[in-house]
Amino acid sequence: MLATLNVTFPFFALVACGYLAVRRGVVPHGAVAGICRYVLYFGLSAMLFRFGAATPLARLLDPKLLALYAGCGTLLTLATIHLSRNARIGIEDAAFGALVTAFPNSGFMGIPLILALLGEQAVGGAVLALTVDVVLTSSLCLAIAHARHEPGEGGRASLLGAFAKALRGAAANPLPWAALGGVLVSASGLPLPVIVSKTVNMLSDSATPVALFALGGILARNALHQRPPAHRLDVWPVVLVKLVVHPLLILGVAQAAKALGVEFDAQILLALILVAALPGASNVSMMAENYSVDSGRIATITLLSTSLSFVTFAAAVWLLGVAPAG
Numbered sequence: 001m002l003a004t005l006n007v008t009f010p011f012f013a014l015v016a017c018g019y020l021a022v023r024r025g026v027v028p029h030g031a032v033a034g035i036c037r038y039v040l041y042f043g044l045s046a047m048l049f050r051f052g053a054a055t056p057l058a059r060l061l062d063p064k065l066l067a068l069y070a071g072c073g074t075l076l077t078l079a080t081i082h083l084s085r086n087a088r089i090g091i092e093d094a095a096f097g098a099l100v101t102a103f104p105n106s107g108f109m110g111i112p113l114i115l116a117l118l119g120e121q122a123v124g125g126a127v128l129a130l131t132v133d134v135v136l137t138s139s140l141c142l143a144i145a146h147a148r149h150e151p152g153e154g155g156r157a158s159l160l161g162a163f164a165k166a167l168r169g170a171a172a173n174p175l176p177w178a179a180l181g182g183v184l185v186s187a188s189g190l191p192l193p194v195i196v197s198k199t200v201n202m203l204s205d206s207a208t209p210v211a212l213f214a215l216g217g218i219l220a221r222n223a224l225h226q227r228p229p230a231h232r233l234d235v236w237p238v239v240l241v242k243l244v245v246h247p248l249l250i251l252g253v254a255q256a257a258k259a260l261g262v263e264f265d266a267q268i269l270l271a272l273i274l275v276a277a278l279p280g281a282s283n284v285s286m287m288a289e290n291y292s293v294d295s296g297r298i299a300t301i302t303l304l305s306t307s308l309s310f311v312t313f314a315a316a317v318w319l320l321g322v323a324p325a326g
Contacts, residue, residue, distance in 0.1 A: 022220035093293050100301050142165075
């Protein structure tokens with residue numbers, strides 16, 4: 001357990017540094033958006049391009065693992081929407097609560113943590129999870145939230161239109177494209193010029209610390225600007241589902257599939273389980289601000305799940321018997 005904490009603690013410490021820096025005003029909260037753009041378009045994109053170049057396309061887009069992760073995510077999303085609706089939580093709030101439940105922070109936290117724990121050969125698992133969540137999970141939840149007022153045929157048309165709009169937004173995310181670009185460069189067999197390779201490596205090396213610091217800044221900014229949710233029962237069950245039920249669901253379905261003779265890449269499967277054990281993605285609360293939903297609830301779920309995951313994620317790593325990569 002101590003070996004696990006030696007790996008995971010610095011990651012959460014960097015998140016705490018970013019949180020305190022913004023909360024105390026050392027870094028203006030207005031600067032957080034710029035830091036996030038750097039991480040998204042430069043740091044993490046370079047990292048994914050770098051590791052995509054070392055990952056065969058067949059391993060990155062394994063149909064069995066895609067079906068496993070996407071199926072579990074869809075089931076978790078629909079179940080969370082159904083079970084969380086009450087007098088306080090309408091369909092929009094339920095949809096965004098489901099999104100923060102099924103969409104782990106695979107970009108800012110998952111990729112660096114998987115790299116540290118399992119090595120480069122498993123980073124494809126985090127990329128696979130990110131691709132499914134950006135393309136499928138977020139599109140499904142946004143479509144359900146957007147089409148809430150249109151019953152019957154109009155509702156179905158609105159749902160399809162919202163899903164198409166969400167897919168267009170997903171296509172604008174640079175991270176999956178960066179990974180795919182790396183894979184295609186690798187498949188071409190053409191080496192990158194040294195000056196390009198060194199530039200990519202420098203940007204890639206900056207991704208982990210800046211991404212984690214930025215995540216802390218996002219959490220602090222949300223805490224400063226969002227009102228707290230009205231009821232604890234609208235928050236804590238979602239937090240527990242995110243941190244406990246999500247990874248257990250993937251593990252359970254994978255074990256059932258193995259019993260039926262389905263074989264999975266062990267390292268990528270392990271990466272998917274660990275990614276599912278991460279807290280909810282920080283960008284969901286920002287997405288919620290564009291809809292008439294309780295964004296304070298989403299921000300609180302993200303903050304609590306991130307704080308608790310320091311313990312729960314380390315426990316998951318320990319229980320799964322993961323030996324940190326050398």
